[in-house]
Amino acid sequence: MSKKVLSLALCATLFALCVPTEAQQPARIPRIGILIVPSASIFSARVEAFRRRLRELGYVEGKNIVIEYRYAEGKRERLPDLAAELVRLEVDVIVTTGAANSAAKKASATIPIVFSAASDPVGTELVSSLARPGGNITGLSIMAPDLDGKRLELLKEAFPKVARVGFLWEPSASRGNLPLTEMEAAAKSLGVKLLSLPVRSLDDFESAFARAKRDGAQALITTPGLLVNTQQRQVLDFAAKNRLPAMYPESEFVEAGGLMSYGSNQADLWRRAADFVDKILKGTKPADIPVEQPTKFEFIVNLNAAKQIGVTIPPNVLVRADRVIR
Numbered sequence: 368m369s370k371k372v373l374s375l376a377l378c379a380t381l382f383a384l385c386v387p388t389e390a391q392q393p394a395r396i397p398r399i400g401i402l403i404v405p406s407a408s409i410f411s412a413r414v415e416a417f418r419r420r421l422r423e424l425g426y427v428e429g430k431n432i433v434i435e436y437r438y439a440e441g442k443r444e445r446l447p448d449l450a451a452e453l454v455r456l457e458v459d460v461i462v463t464t465g466a467a468n469s470a471a472k473k474a475s476a477t478i479p480i481v482f483s484a485a486s487d488p489v490g491t492e493l494v495s496s497l498a499r500p501g502g503n504i505t506g507l508s509i510m511a512p513d514l515d516g517k518r519l520e521l522l523k524e525a526f527p528k529v530a531r532v533g534f535l536w537e538p539s540a541s542r543g544n545l546p547l548t549e550m551e552a553a554a555k556s557l558g559v560k561l562l563s564l565p566v567r568s569l570d571d572f573e574s575a576f577a578r579a580k581r582d583g584a585q586a587l588i589t590t591p592g593l594l595v596n597t598q599q600r601q602v603l604d605f606a607a608k609n610r611l612p613a614m615y616p617e618s619e620f621v622e623a624g625g626l627m628s629y630g631s632n633q634a635d636l637w638r639r640a641a642d643f644v645d646k647i648l649k650g651t652k653p654a655d656i657p658v659e660q661p662t663k664f665e666f667i668v669n670l671n672a673a674k675q676i677g678v679t680i681p682p683n684v685l686v687r688a689d690r691v692i693r
Contacts, residue, residue: 516553
């Protein structure tokens, strides 16, 4: 056999040996970035629902998926830097909520973004429309204006003698003055005097609480808002100290010691966000995934909180609760 033939045979053998070696190279593990304003403790149940659904879909953290967590610890000014970190890490998708939605969108126009909750995704220009989001972002909307009225209705039903209700809300949120307008309409139909307690910054809470006491608030109600959420403990302590029956929009307040809540099931929204992530990782573009709206709502009552402030929840209201904390 000639040297040329031997050389060709050797090359062919080496090539054959190289092919399976290259084929066995481990595939790139997808990275998911999670960008959240509050602390990890406040959102632990929601994030765990997200992770649990990922496992059901076949994604095991640390094996075939990596999750990068970024919490702003209640400081919105940190969001741009945290979002930039995720972009530098070249994550495959970013999951956000609340104020982090816009921060992520500003950080990247190419990395897919899934928002687990947005109060008005069209009005805040996150998406072009619910049916056709466009761009690199989609997710779940929690825009349900009639929920504020429903919360007040449940509060009045539980405490029929309540005539003056303090309404803690954020004028600077995406819906502007709409929450107040809607709540005033609901209060009028229920024969309740609504005491507006707007908060635009951390410095406004003490004056809002002082006004509630001065004007004789007999109960307290809040609407969804980042600022109020980050001051959860302060709000809960005020209601407990002044023995005010209170209604909140999110279950975390009740789980932390609040009296009642009614709103979309946040853990379910995060669970559904995992399905969005799964579709994107499998090749679907965010622009082609319609924004979904909440399908599960829950009414939660904390009997320990009721005992603490010396009130009794009527049986006809208690029986309607989806969950009772004893």
